[in-house]
Amino acid sequence: MTLIGSNLAIFTFVLVFLFPRYASNQLNGVLFQVTLTTTLLAIFLFGISGVYYLxxxxxxxxxxxxxxxxxxxxxxxxxxxxxxxxxxxxxxLFTLGITAVAVIATGLWALYVGFIIQQGRKLRIS
Known part of the structure; x- marks a missing residue:
């Protein structure tokens, strides 16, 4: 369950270090909430998948x-x-307004998603 722990650490980081900036309207509120929601979904979906495997x-x-x-x-x-x-x-990164690096991270994420889809197709065929 290391993946759950990592996501909990990210969730805690976002809350502890970014919430004060969110509360004082220094951050994009929608992106802040999307980030927290994404983290929560990842945590609980990892947990549910673990229950199925168990x-x-x-x-x-x-x-x-x-x-x-x-x-x-x-x-x-x-x-x-x-x-x-x-x-x-x-x-x-988008929430913090570091757009150039966020765009690079988004590109890497898109490549990763493409890789997962490609690998999934290979696994279904075999």
């Missing part, structure tokens, strides 16, 4: 068909969580 591994009586469904759900939530988690640097 049932696959921990419950011996679960049928093979049910295990396939659980793994597929866990995989889907895990990938969505990764996409949300890797979007956070760009969101934080």
């Amino acid at each position: 049932e696959v591994v921990g419950v011996a009586k679960t049928s093979i068909a049910r295990k396939r469904v659980l793994v597929q759900r866990g995989d889907s939530l895990f990938v969505v969580s990764l996409m949300l988690g890797t979007a956070m640097p760009a969101l934080i």
Whole structure:
């Protein structure tokens, strides 16, 4: 659950260090809230995917068909969580108004999403 811990650390950082600037209207309020929401979604989707994987591994009586469904759900939530988690640097940078670096982070994130989609297609074929 290191991914959950990392996201909790980011969430805490955003709240502790950026909330005072948000409260005094020094930040884009919409981006601040989108960043917090994205972090929360990543945290809980990682957790839910972990529960699906836990049932696959921990419950011996679960049928093979049910295990396939659980793994597929866990995989889907895990990938969505990764996409949300890797979007956070760009969101934080945009929130802080560091636009040039935020655009680079967004480009890297888009490449990462493309890579995940490509790898997912390869895995489905094999």
